[in-house]
Amino acid sequence: MKFYLPPQISRLAIAFAVFITLFLVARHFLVPETFGQYGHYRGASLDDNAMPVIHFSGQQACLDCHQDIEDLKLQGPHKGIHCETCHGPGQAHVVSGEAKDIFKPSGREFCGNCHSSNAAKKKETIHQVNMSTKNPGKNCTECHNPHQPWKVKK
Amino acid sequence: MESEKVRSSRRKFLKSAATLAGATIGYSWLKSTQFLVHGAEPEDKSLPWYGIVIDIEKCIGCGNCAKACKNENDVPKEPFFFRNWVEQYTVKNDGSVIIESPNGGIDGFKQSVPDDEIFKSYFVPKMCNHCAKSPCIQVCPVGATYDSPEGVVLIDEKYCIGCRYCVQACPYGCRFIHPVKKVANKCTLCYHRLKKNLAPACFEVCPTGARMYGNLRDKNSELVKFLKTHTTQVLRPNLNTGSKLYYNALSSEVK
């Protein structure tokens, strides 16, 4: 029996071959260069993720200038606390050196963020005060040195 | 009647066919699980492989971590977009559980239940679990989210198509669509800081040392020592996400 290839089949085969070729060519040009370098992702994305500028400078940058404050802090329970915990992001201040570029906290609410009493806070972890009864209306820093708050001004 | 020769050749054929089939199935099974299961420890042992510990007993709910994260990573300040946040759980004497996280805890917490009604209460800081078998990576259709060689789950903002499948797949609610960039967004463990040998912002500002990150491969690291001496638990262990965020003193109410 002679082999017979229906004309539909051969024509469709050509059409599909063209389609698949076009797809592969498009794919060749569209896939990003570093895709698959390390895994199923764009390798260059690792660099993108490492790129953003920092806002928090890190404790070491603070200590470079303010070791004196750190020495005060080291004497009591606030010793492990980094400057930027209270002062917020410091990188702008590190770069400019200007006082306006660092946040200077004040007010009862700010201290209360940590020290207001709450049933969820462990007594051993933090000193807690009832904010509504403890010297209402007064600023905590009127009596407490912010860098040595365990000492009370006379 | 079939001759011995025919039978033996048939046996041979069956044998080799069975071997071939077995090998194919075996190989394809291996291959297919490789396809479907993600993560596990990356091969490059020279890099750290990050894990995180959060000690619930030490957390005081100050919200500095959540606030710092928004500042460091330029996350919109509206209360719908958080890379990390703090929850307060309050179990009442009647057994009911109240969970709160006003503005992700950024402005601190006000105790909402009077002391005498409380059975117990505690804070739980939440963030990306940087799962080793993360469901979000599994479902991303284009490879726009991935496990970095350091075990940090990252997003490729230039490649994400914004289908939101990953947001659906994360059991911990750690992902959101950035309202300005219009792509998925999440905790990167401050990858840009890690690369500069700086601590991630939330770790930098935590006043009580309730959070700790470190190299799971380094058996002498503080993190591994902590894991060795404490009973820690991950969130949703039943989902087998390979979470690398371990909680100390995790209570059963926490989801």
Add this chain to the structure above:
Amino acid sequence: MEPQHYKDLYDILAHAQGYIFPNEIDLQWGILIVVYPFITGLVAGAFILASLERVFKVTILKATYQIALLTALSFLLVATLPLISHLSQPQRAYEIMITPHSSSAMAIFGFVYLWYLMVVLLLEIWFDYRHSMVLWSQEKKGVMKWVYKILCLGVTDISPRTLSWDKKLGYIITIIGIPSAFILHGYVGFIFGSIKANPWWSTPLMPIIFLFSAMVSGISLVLLVYMVISRIRKIAIDLSVLDSIGKYLFFVLILDFTLEGLDQIHRIYEANESFEILKLLVSGKLYLTLFVSQGLIGTIIPLITLAFLQFYRGRIKLRKTLYFIVGMLVLVGVYSMRWNVVIGGQLFSKSFSGFTSFKVGLIGLDGTLMAAFWLILPFGILAFLLWLLPPWKMAPEED
């Protein structure tokens, strides 16, 4: 855009019940993702009905064979558009095809879709219409002559031997097509069913439930399209065709109802950690769309009506009207089912402790009008296809 978005979110936040993770206030998949499985389901269902005629030789359904195929094609062409228009970076949609992630159900769907469109549906229609298209290209003048010539890809051979190959190949494609249609819509179910983080979605029954509801909706759609086309062409509706389709609809609807019932019973009996929140969900936020719209209107009433129509052989006009109403109700029911899955699955928090709410906008890329557009567009395409490839002017079949 953003201020309005924020305003909506603040509104939702104010009405949130219990505790939800802060990132969950922004509900991610809106009405377009409801429309997407609905449309895909219509495609699969319509195709399976067409295949019935071909594979199982249900000659009575011949009248609806081409209509079902063209309906399937019209909806399939639109199926991915709600998805793409829902992306927040639609210009990057091509990435799904060039770097598909092998473990992502959504990525593989792209290929399942392409396979179904190119290898199944287009080929089946092509083999079915080739003879007619060749004849039309000889009859027509001007542009249309060339349109038909291009459509047959220049294969103008209509010798009996070649035509018999059309039939053979078409038959093979239909055979391949049935599992393909199952996969196409089963896969849509898998996109939801494989999300282990979401207990409302995560069930191995999800693909099967999607498949049967797809068949239910596709069969209803073909029933309606057949009735409407007959009315427009001013020819009599063949009641035996309606009875036949109605019979299939009845049986598939029973299966669908059983499967969904099984899913719910299983959930209730297992009553695992998500049970309490899901119970609140179905008895609260989903009450109307689940029990009333999907259950009562979309399933119970059609089932009773269809059961009645199985033996009622009375007034013709009444039977036709009932079939039409049943078709509409079933479509409403299946649409509600998609809604309950897609939106329902996002209304409760993954903390299992609270609910958010869904606010659907009228305008915008993710609004009701957009969804309505994607639902109406296929009918426009169908009208065009029926004009281009009229089933009633096809070359007579030779045996």
